Amino acid sequence: MxxxxxxxxxxxxxxxxxxxxxxxxxxxxxxxxxxxxxxxxxxxxxxxxxxxxxxxxxxxxxxxxxxxxDGDWVTLAHIGERVGRSREAVRLWAIGKQGPGGFPPPLNPGRETKFYSWTEVSAWIRRHTVLDVPLHEPDLVVANLLLQARRLAPRVRDGEVLSALLDLHLQPAGLR
Incomplete structure (x- = not known):
């Protein structure tokens, strides 16, 4: 508990x-x-x-x-603040000019101000740097998405097909 x-x-x-x-x-x-x-x-x-x-x-x-x-959507500046690095250092990670590459893609590509998933970015930082960043668990992100899905479900024409996607991904890996 x-x-x-x-x-x-x-x-x-x-x-x-x-x-x-x-x-x-x-x-x-x-x-x-x-x-x-x-x-x-x-x-x-x-x-x-x-x-x-x-x-x-x-x-x-x-x-x-x-x-x-859920605090999940962050800009490069927010990421820099959270990890004690400059926005420019984080931008260089994001475009692959520094670091090992494979930085998570923005949630809204093609926009001037890009947002990234802190859940994805914090996992990347833990895997690829020496920074001690707490892992951001996805529970709040998933709960938020599920609440949104419940609200929008009545407007979806083929909800059963989309619901099947959820069933596949929330089952433990060994039960698939």
Whole structure:
């Protein structure tokens, strides 16, 4: 068991009475009725369990979350700040002019300001440099994507085909 910290964004501002009842019942959920952001400090076996249970608690209180703040999208400058290097040093990694190559591609290629996945970049930095960067676990990123998928699912024409992609990738490798 560990204490897991994360934040969620609600679909709408909470009703003050509903928010007070939720906070009274769940002492680990912090909610300002004038904001859509909810912070959670939940004891659970894993981060995934903590996030899933908090989402269920919020939905049961008719306060559905629409996003999990995952901190995954970062610019070259953000990467530099996180690892104690200049933006230029990180840019050189990204274009293959320094380092071993294979830097993760941007999430939005072709744009002036490029964003990268911190989950992918932190793994690359740990593998290819001597920098002691904490590995960014993908649980919050996946939880955020799943919340988005649930919201968009009613608008998808061929959802069963796309759902099959999820089934294939969330199974443990030995069960495929």
């Amino acid at each position: 560990g204490l897991h910290h994360f934040a969620l964004l609600l679909e709408r501002l909470p009703d003050k009475r509903r928010a007070a009842a939720l906070v009274a019942e769940h002492q680990d959920i912090y909610l300002n009725p004038d904001q859509r952001e909810v912070t959670v400090q939940r004891e659970a076996g894993t981060l995934a369990e903590a996030v899933a249970s908090a989402i269920r608690d919020l939905e049961a209180a008719d306060l559905p979350p629409i996003r999990v703040y």
